[in-house]
Amino acid sequence: MNRIYLDNNASTALDPKVLEAMMPYLTAHHGNALSVHSYGRDVRKAVEDARDHVAALIGSSSREILFTSGGTEANNLAIRGVVKAHEGGRRKIITSLVEHSSVSGPLADLAASGYEVVPLPVDGSGRIDAESLKAALDESTLMVAIMLANNETGAIQPVKQLAGLAHEAGALVHTDAVQAAAKIPFTVDDLGADLLTLGGHKFYGPHGIGALYVRKGTSIEGVTFGASHEGGLRPGTHNTPGIVGIGEAARLAAERGEEDRRHMAKVTGHLEERLLREIPASKVNGPPLRDRLPNTLNLCIAEAEAESLLLGLDVAGIAVSAGSACHSGGIEPSGVLLAMGISRSDALSSLRISLSRCTTADEADRFAETLGRLASNLRADHESPGS
Ligand SMILES: Cc1ncc(COP(=O)(O)O)c(C=O)c1O
Numbered sequence: 001m002n003r004i005y006l007d008n009n010a011s012t013a014l015d016p017k018v019l020e021a022m023m024p025y026l027t028a029h030h031g032n033a034l035s036v037h038s039y040g041r042d043v044r045k046a047v048e049d050a051r052d053h054v055a056a057l058i059g060s061s062s063r064e065i066l067f068t069s070g071g072t073e074a075n076n077l078a079i080r081g082v083v084k085a086h087e088g089g090r091r092k093i094i095t096s097l098v099e100h101s102s103v104s105g106p107l108a109d110l111a112a113s114g115y116e117v118v119p120l121p122v123d124g125s126g127r128i129d130a131e132s133l134k135a136a137l138d139e140s141t142l143m144v145a146i147m148l149a150n151n152e153t154g155a156i157q158p159v160k161q162l163a164g165l166a167h168e169a170g171a172l173v174h175t176d177a178v179q180a181a182a183k184i185p186f187t188v189d190d191l192g193a194d195l196l197t198l199g200g201h202k203f204y205g206p207h208g209i210g211a212l213y214v215r216k217g218t219s220i221e222g223v224t225f226g227a228s229h230e231g232g233l234r235p236g237t238h239n240t241p242g243i244v245g246i247g248e249a250a251r252l253a254a255e256r257g258e259e260d261r262r263h264m265a266k267v268t269g270h271l272e273e274r275l276l277r278e279i280p281a282s283k284v285n286g287p288p289l290r291d292r293l294p295n296t297l298n299l300c301i302a303e304a305e306a307e308s309l310l311l312g313l314d315v316a317g318i319a320v321s322a323g324s325a326c327h328s329g330g331i332e333p334s335g336v337l338l339a340m341g342i343s344r345s346d347a348l349s350s351l352r353i354s355l356s357r358c359t360t361a362d363e364a365d366r367f368a369e370t371l372g373r374l375a376s377n378l379r380a381d382h383e384s385p386g387s
Contacts (some may be wrong), residue, residue, distance in 0.1 A: 004367055070199050209242030210246070306350055
């Protein structure tokens with residue numbers, strides 16, 4: 001059975017070129033980047049080359065990039081590090097109701113210790129309205145933390161506009177770009193971001209590596225303590241293979257991103273059109289494709305429970321997700337969908353389908369046929385007497 005993987009917002013496959021770039025750093029080059037000898041120098045050079053590639057992808061200077069263990073750590077460091085550097089100052093943080101738990105989690109912790117955390121609502125397509133930010137901003141606002149693109153719906157937030165408003169009020173701007181990287185083009189200057197998070201395994205790099213962009217001049221303090229790696233802000237021996245991997249993934253994304261985005265948008269558009277046409281009472285959760293990630297389709301199939309569809313698809317060798325992958329395992333409806341005003345039962349009947357740059361139209365068609373069959377069987381079961 002040829003399996004089909006449509007859960008790329010959870011994690012992408014490692015690009016073979018990324019693996020090739022990483023291999024020497026899993027074998028011959030095992031030095032520590034802080035060591036003065038040639039082993040250390042070799043590794044240091046690889047780390048700095050990777051930093052250059054990541055910086056180039058987002059239009060920053062290499063000195064503004066810190067490597068972390070992933071998106072989760074980068075989001076935590078951005079939030080906690082900025083708060084720590086501003087202790088005794090502003091105490092309000094504005095965010096949204098649809099953030100990933102690695103943003104909403106540290107913010108909930110700060111709220112519990114007395115910070116004012118204001119989560120902005122989203123509209124029916126999952127987007128934040130600038131007016132709501134305007135109303136929440138004041139001279140006590142330290143930071144606005146709003147994601148660039150949502151992991152469940154792919155909705156792209158108007159970060160540039162929001163950042164402009166935040167800066168007028170003297171607040172810093174952090175954006176979680178874990179899902180956006182390589183899927184939409186952006187630079188930190190275009191967005192007006194002061195801090196921005198990336199995660200390697202969402203764009204064909206390895207697991208366990210991420211990066212935090214910190215604009216030069218931004219006050220931030222470390223939240224873990226140890227040696228002087230990453231300027232002391234993120235101490236601990238580098239994950240050199242991972243860093244080389246995210247560097248190569250960023251280099252590839254810069255090189256082929258436009259072509260990949262065009263391909264994904266075409267296949268996603270074709271799939272969406274086909275599913276909406278062939279599956280009765282199906283609808284898209286989120287904005288139209290032009291306002292969301294080109295690889296993401298969140299589909300509600302009314303009266304067909306996502307958990308059952310997920311299992312049926314898995315038996316057929318097809319991987320998608322229901323709700324956010326990071327929270328899978330339960331049957332709680334997605335908080336993101338609920339925040340969009342979607343009913344509990346529709347949220348429980350929604351699937352997240354996320355393509356990669358390698359997904360073919362043929363795979364999309366095979367998926368559409370299987371999903372259509374499973375949905376109609378499930379509904380027939382519900383309608384049959386005694387079921
Ligand atoms: C939007 C978003 N932010 C942050 C993360 C966490 O990244 P990581 O898995 O690298 O810790 C994820 C992972 O799914 C995500 O989708």
